[in-house]
Amino acid sequence: MLKILRYVLSGVTLLFAVYGxxxxxxxxxxxxxxLLGLTMLVMxxxxxxxxxxAKGWLFVVVFLFAIYVSIQGFLLS
Structure with missing residues (x-):
């Protein structure tokens, strides 16, 4: 279940990156x-x-940072 969710989130993130x-x-x-942050959470x-x-906590910290950056993007745009 998590593997499928990781692949879907990664694919959609890649599509947004390529579009940009x-x-x-x-x-x-x-x-x-x-979406990248959610991918890190799933990982x-x-x-x-x-x-x-150790790797799990590292991914959670990266998730929190990506969510922070995303919220800043929502508020500043």
Whole structure:
């Protein structure tokens, strides 16, 4: 379940990134950061399930930072 969710979130994030690069329209970058953060959260949960706590916490910290950046993007745009 988490693996499928990780692949879906990664694919959608990649689509937003490619769209921004091709069109030079970066106003959707905060949504891309939100999706990237959610991907990191899912990866962190997978690591916790595999009993790799250090990597799990690292992914959770990256998730929190990405969410912070995304919220700043929403508020400033």
């Amino acid at each position: 690069l091709i069109t030079n329209n970066f106003e959707l970058s905060h949504i891309m950061m939100l 962190g949960l997978e690591e916790f399930q595999k009993e790799r706590k």
